[in-house]
Amino acid sequence: MADQTLDAKGLNCPLPILRAKKALTALPAGATLEVLATDPGAVKDFAAFSRTTGHELIEQSVDGNVYRFVLKRKA
Amino acid sequence: MTDSSGTKSMSIIVTKGSLDWAYPPFILSTTAAAMGLNVTLFFTFYGLSLLLKDLDLKMTPLGNPAMKMPMMGGHMGMPNLASMIPGVDAGATVMMQNMMKKKGVASIPELRALALESDVRMIACQMTMDLFEYTLDDMIPGIELGGAATYIEVATQSEINLFI
Numbered sequence: 001m002a003d004q005t006l007d008a009k010g011l012n013c014p015l016p017i018l019r020a021k022k023a024l025t026a027l028p029a030g031a032t033l034e035v036l037a038t039d040p041g042a043v044k045d046f047a048a049f050s051r052t053t054g055h056e057l058i059e060q061s062v063d064g065n066v067y068r069f070v071l072k073r074k075a
Numbered sequence: 076m077t078d079s080s081g082t083k084s085m086s087i088i089v090t091k092g093s094l095d096w097a098y099p100p101f102i103l104s105t106t107a108a109a110m111g112l113n114v115t116l117f118f119t120f121y122g123l124s125l126l127l128k129d130l131d132l133k134m135t136p137l138g139n140p141a142m143k144m145p146m147m148g149g150h151m152g153m154p155n156l157a158s159m160i161p162g163v164d165a166g167a168t169v170m171m172q173n174m175m176k177k178k179g180v181a182s183i184p185e186l187r188a189l190a191l192e193s194d195v196r197m198i199a200c201q202m203t204m205d206l207f208e209y210t211l212d213d214m215i216p217g218i219e220l221g222g223a224a225t226y227i228e229v230a231t232q233s234e235i236n237l238f239i
Binding site for chain 2: 010011012013014015017018020021039048049052053
């Protein structure tokens, strides 16, 4: 179970990334953030975001048209 | 320039002020800032309209041969002549705004506020401000004035420099 869930369903690029960044900044190091999005572009975007920022993408899944990402706030 | 902490930088020269052209600079700058880059936007000529307190961004199909909107199950463009008809340009603007809202795309005011919040540096070109007789008072707070040399200095220190 992630420490916090961010509902970004119905939001298009770049909002899922921007909202996730904001939520991650407010979390303590090591905490996890679950992001739910319907934007299919978010799949590649969160992978790139994770690689570039160092916030690890520890889980990723899709359920129907909802994509789920779990990011771990870096130290 | 990758500074001592490994942070990369990006600069964008923003020269256009229509509703469609407003998106690339604000989307790229906010996303880059979210990914840890230092970002500077240099607004000049029609890009200055994006800094106004009262944003009034418009669209036109005139001279836009690639503009085909999703309509009636397909994609439809508009002949240049149609822009002469009163209401057509306004209609294109409203149509774009409705499409954005329907698809959950951020509005320009929202993206602009996010950019400022993310410490994106916004510079307004002094020369074109004077040319079009704009004052800092017409613009949103939080921007600085600068000239070409100011921009060039930023560019020499940025890994990514874009012209939009």
